[in-house]
Amino acid sequence: MKNISSEIRSYKDEILEDVVRVVRIPSVREAALDGMPFGKGPAKALGYCLNLAKSMGLKVKNVDGYAxxxxxxxxxxxxxxLAHCDVVPAGEGWTRPxxxxxxxxxxxxxxxTMDDKGPAIAAIYCLKALSDLKIVPKRRIRVIIGASEECGMEDMEYYFAHEEMPDLAFSPDxxxxxxxxEKGILHIGFECAHDAKQILDxxxxxxxxxxxxxxxxxINxxxxxxxxxxxxxxENDKWKYTVMDGKNGAAxxxxxxxxxxxxxxxxxxxxxGLVKLLAHVYKKDAGALITFISEAIGLDYDGEKMGVACKDEPSGSLTLNLGVMNxxxxxxxxxxxxxxxVTFDGKSIYEKAAKKAALYGVSANLISDSAPLYVKEDSDLIAKLKHAYEIATGEEANLYSTGGGTYARVLKNRGVAFGAGxxxxAYYNIHGADEFLEIDDFMKHCEICLQAIYEIGC
Ligand SMILES: [Zn+2]
Structure with a gap:
């Protein structure tokens, strides 16, 4: 297909102005209001994007404020x-508003700016460019904008419960x-009655x-x-301990x-680290949970002791993190x-962990299992995205894997993360202080995005 990527450049000023305007709407999730499931800010930012597109003569739909x-x-x-218009809180350390x-x-x-309002505005302008160029796509092209990506992706759960799932998709996020x-993400809870008398909390x-x-x-x-x-x-370089007198015991x-x-x-x-110390001193008197965690996790993060270690060629090794303990x-x-x-099954991993816990008298419950994402390299979508990237940048498009969860995860193996950085x-300080978008670099993203939409849709 021909290279139309640079056509987006004629909208540069408008794109940047709209990015600034939508960034000025603080869209951090708040308590729900009528018709605003994530509060005022996200609703306003979503409304801004939809109104902008409407003013371009494009068809828009607000799906009950979720997306x-x-x-x-x-x-x-x-x-x-797939893009989103909500943001994480500003946090500390900014040198600019x-x-x-x-x-x-x-x-x-x-x-x-980069996560993810800039890319959302860019995607809208890509549709405007196609429309202005009178390019008639072979299928319908939808820019889907969520209002709660940063808080559990409830937006897409709701959206896809009410709207059709795209056949092919990408997310510039x-x-x-x-x-x-993307690896599967399993959250497992463990519990038992408190049985360690020496440990107060x-x-x-x-x-x-x-x-x-x-x-x-x-402790006592x-x-x-x-x-x-x-x-x-x-104690060593990584783990430090203190022992002090506390009100009810030693802290x-x-x-x-x-x-x-x-x-x-x-x-x-x-x-x-603290489990290790308690198990070291109290041995079995440390109680069921401490003993289980100490013997089935220890200081490891590969799941070996739990009996769930595994790896595959596309995505690497399983990782395990003890996130909360009370x-x-x-x-x-x-x-x-x-x-x-990606080639393993969450349920069987959960069952192995539950069985292991039962040996210690600890019960397990499956809190959540977010299935892995795996779109094969030889698929139509990947071939087209690769081609678009190579045409727009002159560089080869390599594939990568992540243990993190991107927005593309909701696309049920019909979409992948593609851009926008x-x-x-980390370069753009996403989720940190002084998040920024670099104008030249961002315009390169706009070019790749336009070419990609053209390749897969037209
Ligand atoms: Zn994001």
Missing amino acids: GHIEYGEGEGLIGI PFGGEVENDRIYGRG SEYPICNR FMSGNAANIVPVTAEAT KQDGKAFEDAAAAL LRCYGKSAHASVPEDGANAAA MDKNQDTAIIDIRYP TKPL
Whole structure:
């Protein structure tokens, strides 16, 4: 197909102006209001995108405030471009107003510039370009914009329960070239009655998908000395301990290093570190949960001790993270996050873990299982996206895999993450302070995006 990618350049000023305008709408999820399931901000940002498209003469639909779409073309088949208009909170450390959309040194600064408002606006302009060029697509092309990608992707659950699933799709909500493999994500809870008399409480982590950076527990006061000695023996570069007098007993703390659960090897799990210390001193008296965690996880993150380790060629090894652990006088609970390779099945991994836990008198429950995404390299979609990328950039389009969950996951193996960052996501400070979009680089994304829509839809 011919190269139409540079046609998007004539809309550069308008695209950038609209990016600034939509970035100025703080669209962090809030409590639901009537017709606004994620609160005012996300509803306003979604409305902005749909109104913009409407003013271009494109067909739009707001699906009850959860998401909306913009459609171009006629016919049976459906192509989807999946973006989102909600953002994570600004957070600390900004040197510019997070919702200001300030332009400086060929950059636009603001929360959501790259994740994912910029790409959402770009996709809308791609449909306008096709329409202005009077290119008649072979199938309908929909830009689908969600209003809650950052908080559990409820937006797409609702949207696809009410609207048709595209036959082929991509989501410009990650980095180039093409992510065609995403591991499955399993969250498993463990619990048992509290049976360790010497341990008064234990607290660590508040999300399964984060490696906890601290853990604390209270133990009987008279055991403090034994823990001081054990802590000194076990401490190393990655795990540090303190033992102090507390109100109700001796207070133990473990300090590790935080990381995302998809790369637990980058962190040092403080919960696991404190479990190790407790099991070391109390042995079996540490109770069922501590004993189970200590023997079936330990300080590992590969699932070997749990009996669930596995790997495959497309996506690599399983990872396991102990994300949350709590004990009080009544109950002991833990939650783990497992990222499993694309050719494996979450249910059988869960069953193995549950069986292992039962050996210790700990019961397991399956909290969630998000199936892996795997679109084969020789598929029609990948061939077309590769071609579009190569035409627009002159560079080869390599495929990559991730343990993280992108928006493309909701596409049930009919879509992949494609763009929008031509550089690694960390470069743009996505989810951090001073998130920005680099204008030249972003316009390159616009070109690739237009060419990709053209290749798969026209
Ligand atoms: Zn995003």
